[in-house]
Amino acid sequence: MNLEELKNILRDKNLKATDQRLELFSIFHSFHQPLTLKDIASKIKSSNAHEVTLYRIVSSFKEAGLVRQVDLQDSVPYFELVDEKHDHHHIVCTSCKKVSDFVGCGSSDLIKKALSQAKDFASINSHSFELFGLCKKCSKA
Amino acid sequence: MNLEELKNILRDKNLKATDQRLELFSIFHSFHQPLTLKDIASKIKSSNAHEVTLYRIVSSFKEAGLVRQVDLQDSVPYFELVDEKHDHHHIVCTSCKKVSDFVGCGSSDLIKKALSQAKDFASINSHSFELFGLCKKCSKA
DNA sequence: TTCTACTTGCAAAAAAATTGCATTTAGATT
DNA sequence: AATCTAAATGCAATTTTTTTGCAAGTAGAA
Numbered sequence: 001m002n003l004e005e006l007k008n009i010l011r012d013k014n015l016k017a018t019d020q021r022l023e024l025f026s027i028f029h030s031f032h033q034p035l036t037l038k039d040i041a042s043k044i045k046s047s048n049a050h051e052v053t054l055y056r057i058v059s060s061f062k063e064a065g066l067v068r069q070v071d072l073q074d075s076v077p078y079f080e081l082v083d084e085k086h087d088h089h090h091i092v093c094t095s096c097k098k099v100s101d102f103v104g105c106g107s108s109d110l111i112k113k114a115l116s117q118a119k120d121f122a123s124i125n126s127h128s129f130e131l132f133g134l135c136k137k138c139s140k141a
Numbered sequence: 142m143n144l145e146e147l148k149n150i151l152r153d154k155n156l157k158a159t160d161q162r163l164e165l166f167s168i169f170h171s172f173h174q175p176l177t178l179k180d181i182a183s184k185i186k187s188s189n190a191h192e193v194t195l196y197r198i199v200s201s202f203k204e205a206g207l208v209r210q211v212d213l214q215d216s217v218p219y220f221e222l223v224d225e226k227h228d229h230h231h232i233v234c235t236s237c238k239k240v241s242d243f244v245g246c247g248s249s250d251l252i253k254k255a256l257s258q259a260k261d262f263a264s265i266n267s268h269s270f271e272l273f274g275l276c277k278k279c280s281k282a
Numbered sequence: 283t284t285c286t287a288c289t290t291g292c293a294a295a296a297a298a299a300t301t302g303c304a305t306t307t308a309g310a311t312t
Numbered sequence: 313a314a315t316c317t318a319a320a321t322g323c324a325a326t327t328t329t330t331t332t333g334c335a336a337g338t339a340g341a342a
Contacts, residue, residue, distance in 0.1 A: 014319075016308050018319095020320090049321090049322095050321070050323075052321085053320080057320095060320095069214065091265070101258075101259070102254070103258065106247075110246055121234070122274070122275050122279075122280035123280060124232070124273065129246075129251075132265065134266070138263075139263035156289095158339075158340090162289095189291095192330095193331085194291075197331095198289095
């Protein structure tokens with residue numbers, strides 16, 4: 001997604017394209033991995049964005065469908081850009097917290113299977129799938 | 142798992158089998174669905190367990206591997222008993238928060254696939270997989 | 283029954299998230 | 313370019329959630 005597309009999305013949601021929103025978006029974009037609010041605060045500290053503002057921006061991005069909240073079993077919420085194109089998930093090292101990606105969890109078959117089991121559900125709109133283990137470094141140590 | 146097995150597990154972890162721990166376990170056992178700390182507090186209110194104690198018990202159960210923390214995208218942490226036997230996951234209605242189960246996400250194949258993609262990872266020990274959608278009631282409304 | 287380490291209750295603190303309001307600003311309108 | 317208005321931000325304060333320290337209580341071993 002480029003700057004113009006971003007501005008259009010924001011405009012559609014009645015969100016103004018402020019410097020801080022653009023900076024936050026570009027941080028997400030350049031790190032493309034899940035970030036905590038503290039991660040974001042440390043990276044954005046050049047400008048003097050207030051912590052409350054980060055909460056509000058992240059929450060508006062979530063509502064706008066730009067950002068998704070991810071649970072990496074680390075007791076703090078992580079956030080990352082929504083990537084519609086890829087069925088993209090995470091592998092997390094429970095020791096050093098390193099995060100790698102993987103693609104293709106085959107969710108469409110699983111969703112069919114799940115709906116056939118759970119007769120009381122009509123449709124599935126999203127899913128989470130994360131793997132937890134040890135990276136090679138931590139595995140040796 | 143019966144009472145004796147539970148006591149043995151607690152004993153192995155140097156955890157004493159107190160009334161509150163046994164009651165908390167039986168709550169998890171009888172509801173067998175993910176519960177928040179508030180859920181637990183409301184169900185246990187017969188006895189006068191202090192909120193802090195619930196935090197501590199849940200956290201000790203987590204460390205003991207009895208309980209797992211589950212993210213249902215509801216901004217509060219949920220907890221449920223670990224069920225080693227079943228590869229057991231949740232379908233959550235994003236409207237009314239109803240939770241159903243489904244079994245068999247085929248994680249072993251996915252883990253193989255993921256490890257072949259993420260060359261920097263040695264092993265996977267656990268995974269999360271939850272589906273979010275609409276139950277039939279909310280779908281009609 | 284006694285003893286000791288683990289547990290709990292209570293109060294308090296720390297951390298995380300939310301809210302109200304005055305000021306500022308993006309971007310539409312003139 | 314100047315003006316206007318709804319939305320955004322900063323700041324202070326509050327609320328909610330989670331953690332901590334310590335004295336008193338208790339499970340379970342000796």
